[in-house]
Amino acid sequence: MRAMILAAGLGTRLKPFTDKHPKALAMVNGKSLLQRNVEYLQAFGIKEVIVNVHHFADQIIKVVKDNHGWGSNVVISDETDEVLETGGGLLRAAAYFEGEGKWLVMNADILTDLPLDKMIAADTLFTEAAEGDMIATLAVTNRTTSRNLIFNAAGTLCGWKNNTTGEEKWANPLRDPSTAVPKAFSGIQIIHSSFFNALEMQGKFSLIDAYLKIAQHYPIYYFDHSDGILLDVGKPESLEKAATIFK
Numbered sequence: 595m596r597a598m599i600l601a602a603g604l605g606t607r608l609k610p611f612t613d614k615h616p617k618a619l620a621m622v623n624g625k626s627l628l629q630r631n632v633e634y635l636q637a638f639g640i641k642e643v644i645v646n647v648h649h650f651a652d653q654i655i656k657v658v659k660d661n662h663g664w665g666s667n668v669v670i671s672d673e674t675d676e677v678l679e680t681g682g683g684l685l686r687a688a689a690y691f692e693g694e695g696k697w698l699v700m701n702a703d704i705l706t707d708l709p710l711d712k713m714i715a716a717d718t719l720f721t722e723a724a725e726g727d728m729i730a731t732l733a734v735t736n737r738t739t740s741r742n743l744i745f746n747a748a749g750t751l752c753g754w755k756n757n758t759t760g761e762e763k764w765a766n767p768l769r770d771p772s773t774a775v776p777k778a779f780s781g782i783q784i785i786h787s788s789f790f791n792a793l794e795m796q797g798k799f800s801l802i803d804a805y806l807k808i809a810q811h812y813p814i815y816y817f818d819h820s821d822g823i824l825l826d827v828g829k830p831e832s833l834e835k836a837a838t839i840f841k
Contacts (some may be wrong), residue, residue, distance in 0.1 A: 701781035734777035
């Protein structure tokens, strides 16, 4: 299986570090977030990785080259001309996944102990159960968050809600709101090649917006890893917390 690490973001929450560096190179106990996630993927046998870059792209390119991909074959997807968000970034890298049935995509600014082998096994079961083309399995937890993905009782994506503003987006509105299953997205997903066939968006867009459009017609499932560790390392205080957990 191949993977993509999304590292092109501006990392504004991580200022002042990101005034001079990309967030993917923020350090936790002597290792950058990028290195830690490359090594995390290695632990599950994933050594073919593409990394998209935009903000201080040259720094990431140099670090990857100087460290020989930390033992993995790390390819760069260059977005220095324009940051394309998560969905546009994946679409720019589509050729890298040509011939692959499915692959893993994750944000660079998260640290986790999610068991990818179990998530991949669950995705296989979802694929067998899916009626029609399988699109994706999204890693989620039950943590408190400002935004939730909404799934139905069958475990497929049907909507999104901003818990602060009350804004909602629906792929398939629920007839009975009491059956809603709200989950917090972990920034990790297994995406199938059918995603590109179903995708109708171009340019700059988020994966969440793409999922909500595609979920009107195709199943997108979730894998819950609430019993594990997940840190969104997007703020200075979260870097400090990460240093106490990830040695």
